[in-house]
Amino acid sequence: MPQLPADLPELLEQVRADVAGRVGAGKVADYIPALASVPGDRFGMAVATVDGRLHGVGDWRERFSIQSISKVFGLALTLGLDGDLLWQRVGREPSGGPFNSLVQLEHEKGVPRNPFINAGALVVTDRLLSVTGDATGAVLELLRGETGEPGLGVDSLVAESEAAHGDLNAALGYFISAHGNMDNPVRSVLAHYFRQCAISMSCGELAWAALFLARHGSLHDGRRLLSEVQAKRVNAVMLTCGAYDAAGEFAYRVGLPGKSGVGGGILAVVPRLCTVCVWSPGLDEQGNSIAGVAALERFADLTGSSVF
C-alpha cells in the first residue's frame, strides 16, 4: 500500500531536481498565439492530499491554460448531474489515434470513442449545456467551490484565439451533429468548449479542485458529486484515455489515472490518497508535457503509488 512521506515538500523538491534536465525540452503548443507566448522553462508541481495537505514546488502558484484538463471536470459534472445516460452517446474505449481525429468518428457514426478526445468532450459539453443551461458556468462554479477561489475564470484572450483557430473542432462538431448526436446548436457547444479549455488555473488549484476523485466522489464539504463507483470509473477512463494516443505509455510509465492538456499541465489521481498536478509547457509529439510526464513517473516511483 503506497503511503505519502511525511515530508512532502522534500519529496517534491527531489522530483523537481530529478527532472530539471527535461524542463524546456519539447515544443510549446503554438496553434494559437496566446499559448505560444508561454515561456517554455516553467515547471510547477503540487500535491493535495485527502487528509487536507497542499504542497507545491516551482511555479505551482502560476496560472496556466488548463485546456483538456477541463474535460475531467466537465465529465464528472455531467455524470454527477445527469447520470450514466451520457454513455449512450460517447464510448469508453481508448481511441488509438490522435485527439482530434475524424477517422474513428466516421467509422463509428458520430459516437466518439471516449469523453477525453475532442469529439467526446464536445458531446459531454452538449449534454452539460442541456442540463445546466450554462456549461462553462457550471464547470467554473465547481472549480471555484472546490478551490475557494471565486476569481477563477476564463482567459478571454485564449478563448477567442481558440475560436478563431477552431476549424478542426468545428468540423468535429458539425460531423457529430450530422450523425444526430448533438442537441444544441453546434456554435453554442463550440463556444462553451473553447471557454472551458481557456480556464486558467495553477497546479495548486487544480490539485485541490480534483481531490474529489481521490475521495471517490465526495466534494470538499462532504456532498457527493459522484457515487463511489462513478468516481472509480472516471479514474478508469482517465487511465485508459487521459493522455491522448499515449495513454498506454502513460499507464506504463506512471501507472496513475491522469489527464493532460496542451497548455502543459497534467492532473493525476492517486485513489484514496492524493491528487498531483504538474505543469511545464514543453510538449512531446502526442501533446503531453515532457517534464510533466517525467515528474509524475518519478513521483510514482518514489512513493510506490502506481495503481499496479
Place this chain on the structure above:
Amino acid sequence: MPQLPADLPELLEQVRADVAGRVGAGKVADYIPALASVPGDRFGMAVATVDGRLHGVGDWRERFSIQSISKVFGLALTLGLDGDLLWQRVGREPSGGPFNSLVQLEHEKGVPRNPFINAGALVVTDRLLSVTGDATGAVLELLRGETGEPGLGVDSLVAESEAAHGDLNAALGYFISAHGNMDNPVRSVLAHYFRQCAISMSCGELAWAALFLARHGSLHDGRRLLSEVQAKRVNAVMLTCGAYDAAGEFAYRVGLPGKSGVGGGILAVVPRLCTVCVWSPGLDEQGNSIAGVAALERFADLTGSSVF
C-alpha cells in the same frame, strides 16, 4: 467509330422501353424533404448532338434538382477562368470511398481527392468564389447562356433545405479550412455550394448546356471556355470520378464520362458526338439513378459509343 443513328427519337424510345422495368426501383433521396417529395416513377432522357440536334423522351422537359451534376459546370468554369492552379488544391484520383467521407481528407491533410466528391467541390467553389465574387451567379450565367433559358435558377426551397441539413458538408468545409485549403469564410462557400446543388434543370437543358464538353471546350457561340486538352481532361475526371464510389462500375458498364446527382440525374458525354442526360429519381446504394445508369448502358451498347 461510333455514330448516332439518323432516327434519334426512335433510339430514345427503344432505350426507354428497354429500361422501363427499372423505373421506380431504388430509393428516392430523402435526406432533405424537398427531394424526398419527388415522384419515383419519373423517367426522362435527352440527347444533344454537336451538329445541333436535341431530342428527348419521357419527362425530358421536366426540371429536377441537378445536385452534384453542378460540379461539372463549377469545375469547367473554374478551369476556364483560372487555369490549372486549381490542381494544387484538389487531386484527380478516384476516392475509392463515399462522396462525403472525411477519412481520406484526414489522411491527405485537407486536399480532397478529386473535384467531384463533396470536399473537392467545396474547394472548387471556394476558388470560383474568389475568382468571380459570385460562384453561383457565374454558374447560372454559363447555364443560361448555353441553354438560352434566362429563367434557369436556384430552387430556394431546396437550397434552404440543403443548408438546414448540411452539417456533414459543414464538417468537410471546416476540416478543409483547418488545413489551410479554404480562402473564403466557410459559411460563404457552403452557401454557394448548396445553391449550386439546388439549381433546377431538365434533361434537355442539361444536355444542351454541357455540349461544350463534347465539342472539346467550345461554347455554343464559338468562344472557348476550355482548351481542347482541358476539355478532354474534364471528361477524364468525369469518367474516373464522376459516379461517386461506383465510378469503376459506371466506366465498366457505360464506358462514357458521366456525372451523377442524388436528384436522379446523370449527365454523360460522348466526345466529339453528343451529350446525353437521363433522369429518374430512384437511386442505388451509391447514390446513382438505377434506371439512369441502365439507360446510359443501353444507349452506349446500341450506339457503340463507349470510349473503350
Place this chain on the structure above:
Amino acid sequence: MPQLPADLPELLEQVRADVAGRVGAGKVADYIPALASVPGDRFGMAVATVDGRLHGVGDWRERFSIQSISKVFGLALTLGLDGDLLWQRVGREPSGGPFNSLVQLEHEKGVPRNPFINAGALVVTDRLLSVTGDATGAVLELLRGETGEPGLGVDSLVAESEAAHGDLNAALGYFISAHGNMDNPVRSVLAHYFRQCAISMSCGELAWAALFLARHGSLHDGRRLLSEVQAKRVNAVMLTCGAYDAAGEFAYRVGLPGKSGVGGGILAVVPRLCTVCVWSPGLDEQGNSIAGVAALERFADLTGSSVF
C-alpha cells in the same frame, strides 16, 4: 485499501450466484471445431492469494483452452529473459480495434500496437523463440514450475485446428515479416504461437501460475522473473490492452489488470493481493466471456479491489 474476506469460498459462492443468470449467454468461439464443442454452460472461478491460499467455485478444476491468456506468460517471460528491448518492436498503446486487425499494422509499418493483439503476440513469440530456442517449451516450463503440475501441456487437437484455420494469423505474420520485424521463419513463429494458445489449464492453475504478477515479479520460490517496475508495467499493459477492443470497458467495469481468451477464460490481477481466474465459454462480440466479465465486476465490487 482493499482486503480479501476471510471466507473466500463464501465470497466466490456469492459471485457465482450473482452471475448465474449470465452463464450460457453469448456465443462459444466457433472458428475452430475443437473450441466450438465446449459446452457453453460451464462456469468456474478461482482466487489465489499472495499469502498462499487457493479457492475455487464451480468448474474451477476443469481445464480449458487458455488461448490469448498465454500472451501474458509469453510477454512476462520475454521481458524477464530479454529485458526491455522488446519495446522497440512492439508498442504499448491500446489498439482501438479488433485483436486481429491488419489496418493499424499497415499504418504503423509492421510494429504492432501492443503485445496482446495477435500481431504483437507474434512478435513476442518471435523474440522468445530467438532467446530460448523453444518458445512453447519455455512458457510450459514456467507454467509447470509455478503450478507444480508437470502434466500441463498443449492440446494438440486444438493446436492443429488453430493451424488449419490460421490464415489470418499467417497474414499478420507475413505482413510483420515484410516490414522486417520478424527474425525467425514465419512458419515457425506461427507454429509456436498456435501451440501456446492451445495450452490447457484450469482456473485454479492459471490463478496460481500468475501470482508472480500480484507479487510484483517474484516467482513461487522467491526467484525474480520480473523486476518490481517491470511487473507493474505488465499489469499496466494488461489493464489498457488486455480485453481486445473492450479494454476501456473492462477497466471501467472491473478496474483490474486482466487478460481474456476466446476459450472463455479471463485472468485478473489484484496487485499485492491475489489473482483471479474465471472461465465461462459464452463470449460477447468483442470475444470476452460474458459471465466472466460479470463475475470479475462483481468480485471487484464486493472486495473493493478495483485499482481505481
Place this chain on the structure above:
Amino acid sequence: MPQLPADLPELLEQVRADVAGRVGAGKVADYIPALASVPGDRFGMAVATVDGRLHGVGDWRERFSIQSISKVFGLALTLGLDGDLLWQRVGREPSGGPFNSLVQLEHEKGVPRNPFINAGALVVTDRLLSVTGDATGAVLELLRGETGEPGLGVDSLVAESEAAHGDLNAALGYFISAHGNMDNPVRSVLAHYFRQCAISMSCGELAWAALFLARHGSLHDGRRLLSEVQAKRVNAVMLTCGAYDAAGEFAYRVGLPGKSGVGGGILAVVPRLCTVCVWSPGLDEQGNSIAGVAALERFADLTGSSVF
C-alpha cells in the same frame, strides 16, 4: 476521330526526342536484386496497329520484366475462359490506395477492389489456376501464340527473387484465404503469381500480344478470346485501375487504358486502332515509369488518340 500518321517511325522518334530528358529520372525498382540491376537509362517504345504494322524506337526489342502488366493477360484469359463469375470475387473500383495495401481488403472482407491491385490479381490467379490447372502456362501460351515467339518465358531468377521477398504478397494471399476467397492453396497461388510477374518480354512483343484488346477481343488468328463487350470492359478497368493509385492522373494526362509494371513497362490501348508499349525503368513514387508516362502523354497528344 484519331488516326495514326502514315510515318509511325518518325512519330516514335519525335516522342522519344521529346521525352529524352525524362529518361533516367526516378528510381529503378529495388525491392528485389534482380530488378535493381536493370540500367535506368533504357528507353524503348513500340506501336502495333490493328492493320498489322509494328514499329519501335530505342530499346524496343530488349526484354524486361513485365511485372504487373501480366495482370492484363491473366484477367483477359480468366474472363475469356471462365466468364463473368470472377466479378463475384473481385471488384471493379479504383482502390484509391497503394497497390499492395491491406487496409481496403480488411474493410471489404477479403474481396479485392479490382483485379489490378496485387490482392485482386491473386484472386484472378487463383481462379485461372482452378480453370486451367496451370495459370502461368496458360498465360505463356497466350503470349507465345499472339507473338509467335515460342521462346517467351519466365525469368526464373526474378521469380525466385520475388518469392524470396514476397512476404507482403503472402500476407495478402493468406488474408484473402482467411476470408474464404481463395480456392487453391495460398502457396500455389503465390508461386504462379510470382512467375507471371517474372515473365520477360520486349515492348514490341507486349504491344503485339495485346492487340486483341484494340481489336475488341479477337486474337491474331480471328478466334475470339473475349466478346466485344468484355474487351471494352477490360479496357475500362485498365483506364480506371491500371496505374496503381495514380490511375486518375494517368487518365487525366494520357487518356488511354493502360497498365504499368514496376519493371518500368506500360502497356496502353487505343481502341480500334493500336496498342502502345513503352519501357523505361525509372519510376515515380506511385511505381509508374516516369519517361513512360511522359511518352504516352506525348503520343496521345500528337495523335489525338485520347479516348476523351
